[in-house]
Amino acid sequence: MSDNExxxxxxxxxxxxxxxxxxxxxxxxxLGEWLTWAPVLEEDMALANVSLDxxxxxxxxxxxxGSLDGTGRSEDDLAYQRDERDFRNVHLVEQRxxxxxxxxxxMLWFSAYQKALYAALADSGDEQVRAIAAKAHKEVRYHxxxxxxxxxxxxxxxxxxxxxxxxxLAWAAPYVDELFDDSPVAVAAAVDAGVGVAPSTxxxxxxxxxxxxxxxxxxxxxxxxxxxxxxxxxxxxxEPLGYLxxxxxxxxxxxxxxxx
Amino acid sequence: MVGVLVGNVVEAVRGIPDxxxxxxxxxxxxxxxxxxxxxxxxxxxxxxxPTYSGCPAMRAIEDEIGRVCRAHGLxxxxxxxxxxAWTTDWITPEAREALxxxxxxxxxPAGAAxxxxxxxxxxxxxxxxxxxxxxxxxxxxxxxxxxxxxxCKALRRCDSCGDPFDEFKAL
Numbered sequence: 001m002s003d004n005e006x007x008x009x010x011x012x013x014x015x016x017x018x019x020x021x022x023x024x025x026x027x028x029x030x031l032g033e034w035l036t037w038a039p040v041l042e043e044d045m046a047l048a049n050v051s052l053d054x055x056x057x058x059x060x061x062x063x064x065x066g067s068l069d070g071t072g073r074s075e076d077d078l079a080y081q082r083d084e085r086d087f088r089n090v091h092l093v094e095q096r097x098x099x100x101x102x103x104x105x106x107m108l109w110f111s112a113y114q115k116a117l118y119a120a121l122a123d124s125g126d127e128q129v130r131a132i133a134a135k136a137h138k139e140v141r142y143h144x145x146x147x148x149x150x151x152x153x154x155x156x157x158x159x160x161x162x163x164x165x166x167x168x169l170a171w172a173a174p175y176v177d178e179l180f181d182d183s184p185v186a187v188a189a190a191v192d193a194g195v196g197v198a199p200s201t202x203x204x205x206x207x208x209x210x211x212x213x214x215x216x217x218x219x220x221x222x223x224x225x226x227x228x229x230x231x232x233x234x235x236x237x238x239e240p241l242g243y244l245x246x247x248x249x250x251x252x253x254x255x256x257x258x259x260x
Numbered sequence: 261m262v263g264v265l266v267g268n269v270v271e272a273v274r275g276i277p278d279x280x281x282x283x284x285x286x287x288x289x290x291x292x293x294x295x296x297x298x299x300x301x302x303x304x305x306x307x308x309x310p311t312y313s314g315c316p317a318m319r320a321i322e323d324e325i326g327r328v329c330r331a332h333g334l335x336x337x338x339x340x341x342x343x344x345a346w347t348t349d350w351i352t353p354e355a356r357e358a359l360x361x362x363x364x365x366x367x368x369p370a371g372a373a374x375x376x377x378x379x380x381x382x383x384x385x386x387x388x389x390x391x392x393x394x395x396x397x398x399x400x401x402x403x404x405x406x407x408x409x410x411x412c413k414a415l416r417r418c419d420s421c422g423d424p425f426d427e428f429k430a431l
Contacts, residue, residue, distance in 0.1 A: 042415060046407035056314025131343035135313055138345060138431050146406055
């Protein structure tokens with residue numbers, strides 16, 4: 001499928017929602033990779049549970065995208081039959097699994113962003129988006145709470161855990177701006193249509209939530225990053241996404257129509 | 261004969277056990293939103309809602325509704341709705357008691373999850389309400405993990421009798 005063909009198939013509102021669905025799908029996959037690698041068994045289960053919530057949100061969003069874009073594609077078509085350039089997720093969620101502190105830094109920012117996002121989308125002009133957001137908002141509150149507890153535990157823990165948690169916040173910092181970027185073309189259209197929210201309007205709420213946790217954890221907000229990720233919403237990705245998709249899409253692409 | 265079968269179908273659908281917590285029914289859990297028999301069309305129209313967005317039991321529940329309706333000589337038409345979003349406040353008093361007897365602490369009020377947070381670690385934590393041990397009744401219990409064996413449960417430990425147990429999370 002060429003980039004031009006698929007891009008042309010998305011009306012702007014569908015393209016906006018595709019970004020939200022892809023964020024949930026790709027982060028769900030990354031969290032699923034923690035199974036058997038988390039520091040304790042309970043954490044394997046917790047990360048898998050968060051992953052499952054995000055997968056459910058992705059399914060609902062992608063199904064809705066398929067109904068809006070006029071192509072009749074199913075959630076599975078969208079998840080498994082698109083190439084890297086057709087994915088619209090931000091770079092934060094596609095980065096490789098790092099150490100556990102990095103995962104908690106990523107989850108802290110992403111859940112703070114999603115909490116603000118879904119709260120705002122509860123007033124969307126699109127009935128299905130409202131329904132998805134109202135349900136998802138209840139779930140991501142637990143994700144944020146989980147990440148917050150770990151950031152505090154590690155930050156206010158030993159010297160080693162404190163330093164690694166602090167380093168993890170610095171690791172995540174370059175990816176934060178992209179979450180709140182209004183410049184992707186689909187954003188303005190989705191806002192004009194009354195369906196979406198401008199990501200920049202979510203920034204203050206999300207940042208306050210993160211800052212409160214960081215302060216409680218005896219950590220400091222990292223200095224302004226020297227570079228910033230961009231382009232995910234336009235399909236320009238970093239190297240790890242291609243590898244992730246190769247694994248995620250291998251079976252349905254190798255054995256089309258496979259069922260189990 | 262068909263009439264006799266049809267007469268019981270709505271009760272039978274209501275009584276379908278939750279696949280993950282078989283001591284409570286889908287009605288008691290609040291995920292069965294409506295069940296209406298259209299006798300003329302030979303169809304039972306059933307509306308269900310998931311507990312969590314990613315609840316993996318939905319397909320099993322749908323299949324079971326279909327099986328129960330077929331056993332009554334009817335066809336099931338199952339639709340899934342997301343709105344209004346499911347809340348643990350819809351779990352009936354009978355189902356809460358069944359959960360407790362099964363060893364799962366029933367959920368506290370969902371609204372409380374938005375309120376001030378009591379302390380587990382620092383200001384962040386999930387000890388938002390008192391959770392009694394379903395085995396010994398002690399209210400001295402603590403959270404091991406807010407994500408338990410399924411999406412809808414947290415894992416806790418009783419500080420009195422020492423037993424670990426599941427808590428149905430308020431949502």
